[in-house]
Amino acid sequence: MNEDKFDKPSFYGEHVKGMIIAGHFDETDSYFTKRPSGMSDWLITYTLDGEGYFSTPGREDICRIGDVALLRQGTPHQYGTSRGQIWNFVWAHFSSRMMETSLLPVTPLLIHSVDNDSARERIYKAFQRVISDSIERSAYWSELCENNLREILLLVAQRESKQIDARIEEVQHLLSTTMSATFRIEDLAKKVGLSPSRLSHLYKETIGISIVESLNQMRIRQAALLLEHTDRIASEVALDVGFQNYNHFANQFRKHYAMSPRAFQAQQTPKK
Known part of the structure; x- marks a missing residue:
């Protein structure tokens, strides 16, 4: 496997535990990440183009354009680009201590499809701010990242609670x-x-x-x-x-x- 394609930011040490790490990947079907023991933080992804997959115990789920995936901490998993596809997606790792428990699903993996253009644009712009602030790391960068992640989670929770056309x-x-x-x-x-x-x-x-x-x-x-x-x-x-x-x-x-x-x-x- 090409090491440059590996999700290296996911493998940070305990000394940075609780930090928000985010990025934007555009990967061929050689890309995958496997964690048999899960991880200590949560992972959220948003698919911009192409197709990816998440394998968790007993099931495999597909992520397509407009899908938000939220992977629970401690869940054994593998994810990557579907065979014959590309997967263009933004992602962020965060600690559950940063978010209200009510915003986090109880299931190991939640995949929520966002169908309308305005909601998609809003989620993508929030991710862009998370990525920018997490890289720039100016004053209050962590708080800004948390606020934007919270916006994404609130939008997902709102849509999950009352799904309309x-x-x-x-x-x-x-x-x-x-x-x-x-x-x-x-x-x-x-x-x-x-x-x-x-x-x-x-x-x-x-x-x-x-x-x-x-x-x-x-x-x-x-x-x-x-x-x-x-x-x-x-x-x-x-x-x-x-x-x-x-x-x-x-x-x-x-x-x-x-x-x-x-x-x-x-x-x-x-x-x-």
Whole structure:
């Protein structure tokens, strides 16, 4: 086996135990790592292209594009590039002492498939920051790495707890990131590869309310926060969150808070 392909960072000594070590590998099918006794830390990988595998006692699992793999400490294993494939992936080793137990699976290996583009991009960017900070090691580098790993684990835990259609998840992301913009259901449908009628039906079936109702909820929740925590007047807040007509904004606000935006703002604690 080519030693340059070996996952050398995995074999660190006890004197650096608990540190976060991360990297980006792009490997042919000659690459593999075997640990019959497991390891003292956790391993998380995210596949960018190609295909890899994880062998643990009694099973073998495949990792493809968009898959997050989380290997429990102490689990005997072998992983590598699938035969005839390349495996382009980012990875990090970390100690369980750095993370809340609730974010770590009880199974020896968890493979979670991320299907929508926005979640994939978010996870990859978090990994990029982990890799950069772990290599650069400027002030607070370990804490920055931990925060980004925690973000990845939280996203996985969130998606594991309530798995929804990736297209609906993508629409929710689009609504939240372009909340103040004017949108058409036809445009959203085109972005996720559905007809407008199919998207509208699937969204309400999945979320329980329509796309318009969902957008209005997002806007009104944000408006309430702005009214409570800033000095912006109600008409400015309406525009901030995407309502071009103040009366429509006020009516929607009353539906959620049983009072006008101005009355809501007036009852909040005076700003200092």
